[in-house]
Amino acid sequence: MLSIGELFDWLTDPENWTGRYGLANLLVEHLTLTLVSLTIAGLLAIPIGIAIGQSGRGETLVIALSSASRAIPTMGLMFALVMLMGVEFRQFAVVLALVGIAIPPVLAGSYAGIKSIPLGIREGARAQGMTTLQQIRHVGLPLSAPSMIGGFKIAYLQVVSTVVLAPLVGLGGLGFGIIQGLALRDFAQLTGSALVIVLLSITGERLLAKAQSKLDRRLTH
């Protein structure tokens, strides 16, 4: 079994941080794929979620979609899309898969956020003569922000988790250390990479959770 010393040595060896497959570059690749996918998902899901939340139409679709999305085998989706689009477009295929995985939670969060705004407030804003856009900007978005961020939090975890599998289709990301470590039986590399991935997930999750509760507190004092 691996000793803490061996693990520490591997993590602190500059050789393991430099180069195309060094931890530094892999971390950047991992974050890039994650942030790009989350942004695209947000741009698509938030407006739709707000629209459904305000009008009430399409509710059942949102609820069904968000519970069904948990059941998607991310590895299968990624492989299927890469095979479909061909290896030259594998970055695009992977981002597409990631966006597909991120949309349901963000959509659910936006929808739930708008839905939870008391009817009185929503109607009050309309009575004041605000245009739809103004309603969204001054009432909808601020009040549904905590729930939206909650949706992003779930999406972040699922996306980071799926990017771990990206090396299986020839991309980079922190999963490389796991795949290569598994093949070479290099337990230090295996566990060290897993550790960095864990830190990345937990840090992001905690940051988003904090943002969520801060916004929540601000609205409910």
Place this chain on the structure above:
Amino acid sequence: MEWAAKNFDFVLQLSLTHVLISLVPLFLGSVFAFALVRLTPPKLAGTIGTTFSAIYAIPSLAIFVALPAVIGTSYLGPTNVVIALSVYVAASMFFSTRDAFNQVPQPTVFIARAQGLSPFQLFVHVELPLAIPGLIAGLRVAAASTVSMASIGAIVGVRNLGYLFLDGFQRKIPEEILTGLFAIFLIGIALDIGLMALGKALTPWTRRSAQHA
């Protein structure tokens, strides 16, 4: 789909393994979470909650490879994956179970106690039945995640439907990957419907009141 027809027996075998690899953690994890919620003092609840949040945030492949180093299981074989999946289920079910019992109405509990029910009778006849909808809801979420996460176990050698993804991609057979996706989808739906039916069966009063309404 020709490929699926030609390899039906094989896909069936993989599906059976997949169902087992999903059900066992579902059971173990929920029982463990249940015990934690009911038996640990409220003081520890916060710490346990934070720990589980952290664990739930960890990507499954990372846990599959890190767990053997931590607890000494072998990388090969289903034990490692079953334990890891059970931990995930426990993490998710901890919060669902806690919420399910928290939303049992306090007045109902008071009345039952005032009527002289012992703590055990209170639990079995009042709290548990009223918590079932919440528990079932939590189980459905956990079941969906477990069924899809189990496929990643194929990377560490577990012979379940995830194998169809890896082999299909290696041999460049799209139908194989699609068969895997479809099979997992079917299993997920079957489990979901099964759990919903279980919930309805365990809460006959909700059905009766709907009829009288």
Place this chain on the structure above:
Amino acid sequence: MTKQIRKSIKSAIALSAVALLGLAGCADSNSEPLVIGSQAYYSNEIVAEVYAQVLEDAGYSVDRQFALGQRDVYVPALLAGEVDLFPEYTGNLLQYFDPEATATAEEDVYQALQGALPAGLTALALSGASDQDSYNVTSDFAMKNNLTSIADLAGVSGLRLGGAPELAERPYGPTGLMSFYGVTVEFEATGDTTVESLVAGLIDMANVYSADPRIQQLGLVTLTDPQGLFLSSNLVPIASDAVNQEARDLISAVSSAMTAADLVALNVRSVDEQLSSAEIARDWLVSKGLID
């Protein structure tokens, strides 16, 4: 009832019968199922299926543990007795146990391997079927740069090499290319997208197994290896001490019967006809008269 289910019931009955015999005091080496493993490589799995079916046909009970992954994962399992039989490749396995090995020719590698195997493992009969790592380029790239051997690559700049992630650390990987041929490459971990990436021009040279049908199908050019960067590598069954002599003879017979052309044909059936390894193995064994 399907053949698979019938087979499982057959083995269950066989197992129980044997267990009863064991209980009755007859020491029977067939009472423990033999565990046969394979790599996460469809071709290797077909050969493992062949071993499994030959043994089952002779009455042994077999436990299939396929897709175990890399050598570094399953060799310890072999040594620990968790796996009893495994289809392997002489050259790669020799390098695993003896990184300094100098043998390159087929027979020499086989002899060296037998010497290098640790106690508890034996190499059974060598197969004529070879399936080894090889460096390939597209025919266009070969023509453009006048390439026939790996040595010719020394004159090409900006070479991108693709292969499985672990290739980066293998002795025949980038370091070997430099020390044997003075060739510098940039490594891309393309994994299972290697051949597609080569054809799409995302990489210039790729490590492709020599028995991969796509080399012929896509007109790839395999660069010759005059300096012996790659050891000659043939299929060979590796058995633990748990495998008795009768089983060993059965497996050796099968191993000797498989030719290089046979292996490529088996791979073609897997990739083109998309059949399962069990079916392909059965058809081949029946066609060779090794089982009925």
